[in-house]
Amino acid sequence: MIEARGLTKRYGPKTAVDGISFTVQPGQVTGFLGPNGAGKSTTMRMIMGLDRPTAGSVTVNGQPYAAHRSPLTEVGALLDAKAVHTGRSAYNHLLAMAATHNIPKTRVQEVIEMTGLQSVAKKRVGGFSLGMGQRLGIASALLGDPKTLILDEPVNGLDPEGVLWVRNLARYLASEGRTVFLSSHLMSEVALTADHIIVIGKGRIIANAPVKDIVDGGAQHTVRVRTPQATQLAELLTRDGATVTSDEPSLLQITGVEAPGIGELAAASGIVLHELTPVTSTLEEAYMLLTADSVEYQTESATQHVGHGVDSPADAPISEGAKR
Known part of the structure; x- marks a missing residue:
């Protein structure tokens, strides 16, 4: 279990995390969502004792992370x-971590x-693809067979099979009664x-x-209707x-x-329906509504640039993904 109470972090005049309180329960997967700059990474770093709160507190399995005598068996984090020595092999990296907690080679x-x-496993980490690096990070998090897992963007760089x-894996670990806390920008995957879900x-x-x-x-709660008598039905509705x-x-x-x-109104009025489909809302739509006033970096739709003075690809705005 993860418990935060009044958790606050300030960097000079900027407040990155502002007095938040929440509980991440065991036995379920809890998603942690928010726009860039919302405070997700800072919160996760405070949970792991990498950043000290300006105010408030956060505990994992009843204690601050730094108070655990065997942290790898309590909390696994990606x-x-x-953050891996690029000259080491994956096996040696994990072996070095295991040695700190007397975890067996098996x-x-x-x-x-x-x-x-x-x-x-015997290759140098420096030559790993992004997806293989993610798998190694997850392996590191699982090494101590911990009660709590904290995963920041765990599917980043993974192919569909990896996702x-x-x-x-996350759902299986939760089914065992563990606490699973993960962040992701892939709304469909979080859903x-x-x-x-906790949104910040x-x-x-x-x-x-x-x-x-x-x-x-x-x-x-939108309903999509297809009918040759659309005008008549629209007037009635x-x-x-x-x-x-x-x-x-x-x-x-x-x-x-x-x-x-x-359907009842159409039948009573003699209107033929070719389609009557309730349109299910998505997590992405709900998330966009929730965070509409919290987005720090606004972007314009790509369609706004078409035919408006962009003469060549070199003049086009660079997407955030392309920058990386």
Whole structure:
């Protein structure tokens, strides 16, 4: 379990984390979301004792991280997969970590096999791809068979098979009663992996609830209807207080009335329906609504630049991904 109470971190005049309190429960996967600069990494660093809070406190399994006599068996963390001696092999890196806690060599071999590193275990880490570096970071986190896992962007650089593996691993570890706390910018993946979500924006908690509650809270309960009598149906629905929009002549997007009500109204009016589909909201949509006022770095849509003075690719704005 992770418990934060009034956790605050200031860097000079800037407040990175502003008095946040939350509990990460064992037995479930908790996603930690927020825009760049929201305070996610700072919070994770304070949990791991890498940054000292300006105020407040945070404990892992009942104690501050630094107070644990055997931290690797209490908490496993992936915060920076590149924080590895590039001249060492993956095996020797894990072996050196194991030696600090009297962890047997057999466990080193176990986590190498668990993370799919067998073929590269004796190779220097400096030659690893981003995905292999992530796998080594996860192997390091698992080495002490800890009660709590803290994973910052664990699927970064992984191929689809690797992403699925991390998802299944996180859920399996939680099913064993462990605490799993992970951050990711991939909303679709968090929606599939996490049971509970904490959203932070500008250093403050703006949501802390089960995934379903957050998604339902951001939903507009839209129903998509396709009918050759779209105009007639739209008039009837608008008269009943629904909001109707349309992108094409036979297609309606309706809010304010549930699908059964629309179907009953159409049947009573002799209107033929070719489609009647409730549109499910996504975690990404709910997240965007929640963090709309918390995004520090705003960007413009790429379509805004098309045909507006951008003469060549060299003149086009560079995306954040391209910079990296």
